[in-house]
Amino acid sequence: MFELDPFRFNGISAYLDLLAIVAIALIAHINKGLLKSTLTTSSMFPNYYLTIGKIRLGDRSPVSGMHSSLETLTPSQCGSPGENHPTGNDTLETDDIQKMSVENAILQEQKRLKAALRTSEAKYRVLAEQIPAVSYIAPLDRPSYRFYISPQIVRLLGYSLDEWKAYPNLLSQIIHPDDRDRLRVEDATRRAAHLGRGNVGNHPFSVEYRAIAKNGRVLWFRDQAVPLLDEVNQSIFLQGLMFDITESKAAEKALQQSEYRYYTLAKMLPVGIFRTETGGECLYVNQRFCEMAGLTPAEALRSGWVTSLHPDDRDRVLTQWYQGITEKMPFNLEYRFENPEKITWVYCQVIPEITETGQVSGYLGTLTDISDRKQVEEALRQAESKYRSIFENASEGIFQTTLDGKYLSANPALARIYGYNSPAELIDQIRNIKYQIYVDPRQRDYFTREIAQNGFVSEFESEVYRADGSIVWISENARGVYGINGELLYYEGTAKDITARKIAEQKLLHDALHDTLTGLPNRALFMERLGHAIEVGKRRPENLFAVLFIDLDRFKVVNDSLGHLVGDQLLIAIAGRLKICLRLGDTVARLGGDEFAILLENIKDPSDATIIAERVQKELALPFYLNEHKIFSSASIGIVCSGFVKPKEEENTLAHYFNPSVLYDRPEDLLRDADAAMYHAKAQGKARHEVFNMSMHTRAVALLELENDLRLAVERQEFRLYYQPIVALKNGKISGFEVLLRWEHPHRGLLSPAEFIQVAEETRLIVPIGWWMLRSACQQMYEWQQEFPLDIPLTISVNLSNQQFTQPDLIDQIQLILSENKLHPGSLKLEITESIIMENADNSAAVLTQLRALDIQLYIDDFGTGYSSLSRLHSFPTDAIKIDRVFVSRMAEDEANEAIVQTILILASHLGMEVIAEGVETAQQLAQLRALQCEYGQGYFFSKPVEVNAARVLVESQPQW
Secondary structure (H helix, E strand, O other), X not given: OOOOOHHHOOOHHHHHHHHHHHHHHHHHHHOOOHHHHHOOHHHHOOOHHHHHHHHHHXXXXXXXXXXXXXXXXXHHHOOOOOOOOOOOOOOHHHHHHHHHHHHHHHHHHHHHHHHHHHXXXXXXXXXXXXXXXXXXXXXXXXXXXXXXXXXXXXXXXXOOHHHHHHOOOHHHHHEOHHHHHHXXXXXXXXXXXXXXXXXXXXXXXXXXXXEEOOOOOEEEEEEEEEEEEOOOOEEEEEEEEEEEOHHHHHHHHHHHHHHHHHHHHHHHOOOEEEEEOOOOOEEEEOHHHHHHHOOOHHXXXXXXXXXHEOHHHHHHHHHHHHHHHHHOOOEEEEEEEEOOOOEEEEEEEEEEEEOOOOOXXXXXXXXXXXHHHHHHHHHXXXXXXXXXXXXXXXXXXXXEEOOXXXXXXXXXXXXXXXXXXXXXXXXXXXXXXXXXXXXXXXXXXXXXXXXXXXXEEEEEEEEEEOOOOOXXXXXXXXXEEEOOXXXXXXXXXXXEEOHHHXXXXXXXXXXXXXXXOOOOEOHHHHHHHHHHHHHHHHHOOOOEEEEEEEEEEOHHHHHHHHOHHHHHHHHHHHHHHHHHOOOOOOEEEEEEOOEEEEEEEEEOOOHHHHHHHHHHHHHHHOOEEEOOEEEOOEEEEEEEEOOOOOOOHHHOOHHHHOOOOOOOOOHHHHHHHHHHHHHHHHHOOOOOEEEOOHHHHHHHHHHHHHHHHHHHHHHHOOEEEEEEEEEEOOOOEEEEEEEEEEEEEOOOEEEOHHHOHHHHHHOOOHHHHHHHHHHHHHHHHHHHHHHOOOOOOOEEEEEOOHHHHOOOOHXXXXXXXXXXXXXXXXXXXXXXEHHHHHHOHHHHHHHXXXXXXXXXXXXXXEEOOOOOOHHHHOOOOOOEEEEOHHHHHOOOOOHHHHHHHHHHHHHHHHOOOEEEEEOOOOHHHHHHHHHOOOOEEEOOOOOOOEOHHHHHHHHHHOOOO
């Protein structure tokens, strides 16, 4: 053990003297024996206090004279304080005897004390080495200086005892730099306080600091020391213990970090957190708790949180709260906090805190804001109530069924659909939906299969039985309901009675596929059946079929002379006679107007078709008696079979026109060939039939090629616009242009409309061509108006085809084109033939009214060639009529024609309509028209139709005729 070393006291003698003095002093305090009565401190130990003072003051000079003073004590130095001692008058013998006696006593006592001191020191050493702390002795004024330090220091800091002996001030060097200033301040403060008490008393103190071990490790120490006092209660040394508190500091730091994390987490968590004592009084709440309760932390502690409880919840919550605390078990409850800003629903969970001994030390709890959930629950409750109301009062049936076809639930509407008195009766009596409900049991299989594939069925239509056995149509929308593991649990959905709709649909379907006048299949149904026959013929070429295309001769005469009512009656009567001519399985259809078609399937020989054609002609040749009118009719018939070849010249028989090896791919192609054969029959004198042959086929192929070229022409924009001026006859100047279409064919050159318009109409390509023509004409006229502004702007006239006129988006398309090209509607004149207008008079009147509302001028083209009269046309909102060139060209030849033109002009004037005369080719015709006061003229006399650049020259030069 590192001891109080003699090197500090100039040898062992002085060291032992000091120990002896200390021991004597201690014994003197304890034992009031001989020394107490015979020795005085001031006389017996003249150097004691000096020595102690030197040590206390840090004096390292040897302590001298102490041993000699002990050995030279005189009797006069051994008395009690205040006691009279012998003087020099005493005898020498007596003095010598006394001196020897005292010296002997002191020597004996000194030996005894030294032995006792060694024994005490040995005990102290054993004790110091056994305690779990480092013991030390230090100067009072320098606590980090070590007179003595126990061996435990070596294990802790790694410095040997020799190093501690060599460097008594070592501790001050290895104290952590961050703690040195603090310790100096604390030492100074403590010394000042001690000195302020007169250096009296042994007031203990404790400090904590870090020391850096020899291996660099940092250790924490708690240094607890107490001053050692002399007999006059003066502090002379510090005796202390250094406790290694590194682990406790680490634990403390870990605890602090844990607490910091806890409080940080408690602060950040979106839930309220609280802690109570065993009686339920709140000791801690986090910020989120306060936000929910609308209180400050101070207001929420103890029982303050109760003040924020909703009045309707307070009694219940407190009862459940204290019941839970009484039972000392986890519990939870829901309640509301109410504050001026809002009401907050919370879910409270509470668990007891259990000590190591199993005792409840308090409670921990959380609050979760469940306001949103409560709103959802309330909304769900309302929705459930609403659903129940809807379920009970819905007009549609609502159901849930098991997978094997039993009803789990049904509403009153479903029971009514199936003819049951109540949902309960329906559920009780229907045990197998597949066979008891569906007319076709396979429908249930389709129903379940579709749900298995898609998860739902939509608009699933079926025929079902009612309770009385009657049949109705229903439409179901349903889905599968699945469990959490994906297993199908049951079906749920709705059903509605669609019987009325189905009846209407069937009627609509019948009407859509049948002619409303005659009841015969219409073109659509006929083409469908013809397409089916073609497909069958492809699979079985030996199965021949034929088509008869029938067109009535002179039907227009009946309409014009006897009226449409009689014409309709004639069509109905003809339809009846055509049915008589058919075999079982044949189809007769009205294609439109006065055109009919017959499909003959499974004919054995081509002659079967001609036999039927002859029978038809015989039936139609018989008179018809309609409204007291006796009417005779006839028909031209074209025949096409499913295959044909060109016959050899020497074998010009009917059979060779048919060849099963040649098949049609499209019903349109076959019908077109039949139409071509029919026109050939008409050309041959009407009231006859013709079989389609190769010459007709060649012409049909040419038309087909023309059709294909026409389709490409639309894509390639091969069309060109030509312009023919319209002249105001009053001043002889150009007032506008009629735009005419030309096709610049890549191989055949420039084609007039007569060469391709019919094909364009048949293929319905006339519609996109017509829109292109209108758009281009409007664009060109706008450019001319901008380039050559006139007081009365130029106008542009464009022909409107029948198919364009019947387009549902006609008005929208025209408005769009005018808007895109910035052309004023008043500059556009649309020319419409009278046949188009009269074909559907009511619809035409509505369309013309809408066009007039746009400020577009409307012309009736080719007037006089149709079957209308001016007296009928005046009821339509038109602005002008164009007299056909036939009447104009014959005015000079025949006075009657001039009279017709004059009559038209007079009637038009009375009706407020202008007149444009077409086909003006001579000066004489021009003079006649001016004499008749015709407003406008158009024809080769003024100009042929010219391309755009030539027309521009006309506009620029403004010629006058």
